[in-house]
Amino acid sequence: MLYLKKYFTEGLIQFTILLSLIGVRVDVDTYLSNQLPPLREIILGPSSAYTQTQFHNLRNTLDGNGIHPKSVDLDQFFTTRRLLNQVRQLDRIFVPSTELNTWLVHRDSETVVSTSSQSSPSITLDNGGGLEDANNPDATPAMRGGSGTPESTYNLNEADSSLGAVAPEGNQEPSSRDGNDDLTKEDIDLIDILWRQDIDLGAGREVFNYSNRQKESEEEKPHPQENKDGNEEQERWRNGVNLQGAQPVDGETGESIPEQLPGLGSQTSLSLQECLRLLEATFPFGEESEFPAPVVTPEIVSNDGVPSTSQSLPLAPQLPPAEPQLDLEQQWQDIMAIMELQAMEVNITSPHSNSSSDIDSSGTTESNTGGNFGLPTHSTPVNQDVSLHQASLPSCSQDFPQIFNPQLDSTSNAPRTTMPRLASSNSSNINSTFGATNLTGIFLPPHINSSSTNITSTPILPDPFSNLLEESMLDEISLLDLAMEEGFSQAQASQLEDELDSDSGLSLDSSHSPASPSSSETSCSSAASSSSTSATFSEEGAVGYSTDSEVATVETEEGAVGGYQPGYSKLCRMSYQDPSQFHGLPQLDSISHNHTYNLPLSSAFAEHPELPISVGKKTVRDKHNKLQPPQDLLDKHSSRDERRARAMKIPFSNEKIINLPVEEFNELLAKHHLSEGQLALIRDIRRRGKNKMAAQNCRKRKLDTIINLEQGVQDLRRDKSRLLKEKMEFIRSIRQMKQKMQSLYQEVFTQLRDEEGRPYPPSEYSLQYSADGSVLIMPRGVTTAEQNRKPEKKQKDKKK
DNA sequence: AGGACATGTCATGCG
DNA sequence: ACCGCATGACATGTC
Structure with a gap:
């Protein structure tokens, strides 16, 4: 203005x-x-x-x-x-x-x-x-x-x-x-x-x-x-x-x-x-x-x-009924x-x-x-x-x-x-x-x-008008409706888009979740590497990353945040390879595989019964495990690769094998004189370990996708209901217009007079x-x- | 015992 | 060519 x-x-x-x-x-x-x-x-x-x-x-x-x-x-x-x-x-x-x-x-x-x-x-x-x-x-x-x-x-x-x-x-x-x-x-x-x-x-x-x-x-x-x-x-x-x-x-x-x-x-x-x-x-x-x-x-x-x-x-010259609309469109x-x-x-x-x-x-x-x-x-x-x-x-x-x-x-x-x-x-x-x-x-x-017949003295809508309203007018309206709907749809789409964007953790999650482990891995790996050196693999064998359930708490306390960080836990475990030490370090009990992706810890524990700290069954299992000697316990809970590693007497932990960067990994292999069998096993362990993490991430992404889709469906349903409501309102308005048309037509017609001043009979x-x-x-x-x-x-x- | 579910593993493809 | 990652399919384990 x-x-x-x-x-x-x-x-x-x-x-x-x-x-x-x-x-x-x-x-x-x-x-x-x-x-x-x-x-x-x-x-x-x-x-x-x-x-x-x-x-x-x-x-x-x-x-x-x-x-x-x-x-x-x-x-x-x-x-x-x-x-x-x-x-x-x-x-x-x-x-x-x-x-x-x-x-x-x-x-x-x-x-x-x-x-x-x-x-x-x-x-x-x-x-x-x-x-x-x-x-x-x-x-x-x-x-x-x-x-x-x-x-x-x-x-x-x-x-x-x-x-x-x-x-x-x-x-x-x-x-x-x-x-x-x-x-x-x-x-x-x-x-x-x-x-x-x-x-x-x-x-x-x-x-x-x-x-x-x-x-x-x-x-x-x-x-x-x-x-x-x-x-x-x-x-x-x-x-x-x-x-x-x-x-x-x-x-x-x-x-x-x-x-x-x-x-x-x-x-x-x-x-x-x-x-x-x-x-x-x-x-x-x-x-x-x-x-x-x-x-x-x-x-x-x-x-x-x-x-x-x-x-x-x-x-008026008679028009074919169809023409008006065509003309209209034209x-x-x-x-x-x-x-x-x-x-x-x-x-x-x-x-x-x-x-x-x-x-x-x-x-x-x-x-x-x-x-x-x-x-x-x-x-x-x-x-x-x-x-x-x-x-x-x-x-x-x-x-x-x-x-x-x-x-x-x-x-x-x-x-x-x-x-x-x-x-x-x-x-x-x-x-x-x-x-x-x-x-x-x-x-x-x-x-x-x-x-x-249509036209009567009564306010009934005269034919022409009624037709008008009903056909051409409604047609136009319908077209408009369509257009409007399109407009709405677009608006809705944008809205949904925004919502999805805000909600969609998919892209974010996908990017983040993989990244987080890596970062944590690197940080932990260094610490682990330092501590792990002291560990005696011969006695315990390679520590199965899954077996070391006891360490979970440390992970939580240290702030391993919701993200999926298997590597982190695994690496941390390496420092406490002696099962006997686990009890002495309760804070480390919680450290374990976190396959919960981004789920809260409680749920994460639920997923892994082998975790000692976990509730319910896990406690039972924990009791059961206590009966067994630590070695058996480790074996039982260690993964196949861990067991194999122990069997093959691999000099370092699976975590290291899996999470170390390629360069460091190669250096590690170079330091140790390993047989072909050991090298092959180590490579398989690394491959499988990485693939495992990838699978977890993948599944998490799937879940996120499903959740987002569900949200999208809900949003669409909301939009649909809203549009239907609007449509009803439009229909109501059209009806009102029709009525008005009727009355006006009637009014006009009633006022018409012939040469003698007589009104034209609507009939x-x-x-x-x-x-x-x-x-x-x-x-x-x-x-x-x-x-x-x-x-x-x-x-x-x-x-x- | 069998189904459901979670997880691990493999094969494959892509960057 | 290698590596890492993603993913479908399958296997395994647990409840």
């Missing part, structure tokens, strides 16, 4: 001043505040910056720089992103934020841009609200800005110059319009420059204004909306023409609104916008800015041929790709970032206040009044079609013609497609035509989502395909 501020403050102040001069003011709404937590997590995934707005938001969030959405002037912000990027690159600090913040950008009506500054109005569900919204300039902008992402702000800017932002206001509110008028061409140019800067930063300009830019390039002149022609825009708006070509022919959108639903009442007082708002509220599409959200064009043509706005539910991939590109700029490489960006909808969700999902408001430039009287909802056309249309917008045109869609989505831009993706996933039911009509992203109110039983072919027919049906 702080350092970000530093960068911003210095560099941005200029921008701020500039913008203030221009009169452009962008208010960033806290879409974030009202996210649906479940949706966010589920759809977006914990890590995902899933919102459409992401491109901008993603950066913002990723930057981790808390730019307060409200306080930040978006224009400045975007312009300054370059600085941010530089800073980021300097720091290389990648903060994968799991949460995506979607900003709903409002423009104050006061401001020149005067996009709807208030998202809230758009959200309002009131029936009257729709009309009010239409009247209310703010509302329209809200619709547009609904996406509420920083990008949206961008759009707003553009919109100001080009599309809707200005337009709606122009129609309905002169004041807002005035603000637009204030913008001089220079100002517009300046804004454009700022945009380009953003584009330079890596945000494709298209991202910001999806269709507008293209149109500019293609159709620059014809559309006043474009930045350059502010005047034309104003005029156009004054004329009552919606930016988005609500008019029969929208040059920008390129959509002709030829097809109007005569049947749909002019009166659909419940403005489509409201419906859209509701829908949007439910599903945050808001990313139009980046990804031109599919615009639901509620344009309905009145019978007169006058476009009736309100119902604007274009009949779009996801596209989005991912785009996100990656941007991420690269931002140095965001993490897959999470991509995922986050994936879903436009997420951003919208957050943007919504009061738990409403953010609507792609920028599209809203549409007249909010969109009443039946008004043929088209231009703004909606842009956003919604894309939103709902999983398929390419460009392609969408053809299908639309068939359908009586209120507005056509012009945007052939990739952005639009992106916007559509999320929505499509969410909104497009695999089967556009739902059976009539006869249902809302359908076409492939091109338009939302249609369709009589039940009519297949989307039919609708595509014969839109008018449907209109008639609707009239009925």
Whole structure:
């Protein structure tokens, strides 16, 4: 935050001043505040910056720089992103934020841009609200800005110059319009420059204004909306023409609104916008800015041929059920790709970032206040009044079609013609497609035509939505789940890894245990060698290392620590080769083979019954041994090699033979004149002795390995249970979302009115989502395909 | 007596 | 080639 501020403050102040001069003011709404937590997590995934707005938001969030959405002037912000990027690159600090913040950008009506500054109005569900919204300039902008992402702000800017932002206001509110008028061409140019800067930063300009830019390039002149022609825009708006070509022919959108639903009442007082708002509220599409959200064009043509706005539910061409998902995936991939590109700029490489960006909808969700999902408001430039009287909802056309249309917008045109869609989505831009993706996933039911049975007046989830939720939504969720699980698994893996590392004595033990004996051996060997010289091998024979159990205590007292130190004990024993002396030196009793590896002494003794000091049996044995003469006792307890050594009259102890370093061992052999048999025996003793130690170490390692594996299994089980718990939580969240969808659908549907102001009976009509992203109110039983072919027919049906 | 377990030993491979 | 080590397989001893 702080350092970000530093960068911003210095560099941005200029921008701020500039913008203030221009009169452009962008208010960033806290879409974030009202996210649906479940949706966010589920759809977006914990890590995902899933919102459409992401491109901008993603950066913002990723930057981790808390730019307060409200306080930040978006224009400045975007312009300054370059600085941010530089800073980021300097720091290389990648903060994968799991949460995506979607900003709903409002423009104050006061401001020149005067996009709807208030998202809230758009959200309002009131029936009257729709009309009010239409009247209310703010509302329209809200619709547009609904996406509420920083990008949206961008759009707003553009919109100001080009599309809707200005337009709606122009129609309905002169004041807002005035603000637009204030913008001089220079100002517009300046804004454009700022945009380009953003584009330079890596945000494709298209991202910001999806269709507008293209149109500019293609159709620059014809559309006043474009930045350059502010005047034309104003005029156009004054004329009552919606930016988005609500008019029969929208040059920008390129959509002709030829097809109007005569049947749909002019009166659909419940403005489509409201419906859209509701829908949007439910599903945050808001990313139009980046990804031109599919615009639901509620344009309905009145019978007169006058476009009736309100119902604007274009009949969508029927989509094969499978397609939506495919499209979704495709779009996801596209989005991912785009996100990656941007991420690269931002140095965001993490897959999470991509995922986050994936879903436009997420951003919208957050943007919504009061738990409403953010609507792609920028599209809203549409007249909010969109009443039946008004043929088209231009703004909606842009956003919604894309939103709902999983398929390419460009392609969408053809299908639309068939359908009586209120507005056509012009945007052939990739952005639009992106916007559509999320929505499509969410909104497009695999089967556009739902059976009539599903829709009832009751709050039961209408078919399309239910399908939406169940299939596409769930699919997405499932994908997210998978991703999340992967994330968890990785995290878990790392965690386990850490734990194992800490626990794993395997490597440590393996390294240590062998080493310890050697060290002890060397130390002891020297002492032993000195003392051992005095020993009379002839009498006792070579002392079997195993037989000298008596010496154990010394080992313990001397600090032969837990490690396996057979050599040590053995060497020490050498100094006390006379059994008779053992009793006199109780402290040495404990010295013996320690095969306990790292086990405590007590256990070690237990393992070796021959140890006199040992408990229980050993004591018994000790008694038994006492009965025998020391010589027999030695023989009995001496190892085979020791006995052999004694038999062969080897002049030094087995311990020496075994533990002496090669050089010393060779010297020892050189000192003594030994026969071939003795030499062979000595070499065998050494070999076997070393191998014995090695075997002990090996077994110890095996044990350690097993223990570690058991620990690992326990850890994995814990993780599994935890993941299952999380999964259940997600499922619960999904269920909640579904319920909310149902209620919202119901609310929207109930507010729809035909030309005569009568509500559509849910048993006869249902809302359908076409492939091109338009939302249609369709009589039940009519297949989307039919609708595509014969839109008018449907209109008639609707009239009925 | 036989199984389980611990330990020792051998053979082999690797560094 | 030798040495040391690791390890599987087997043998032995003990309970």
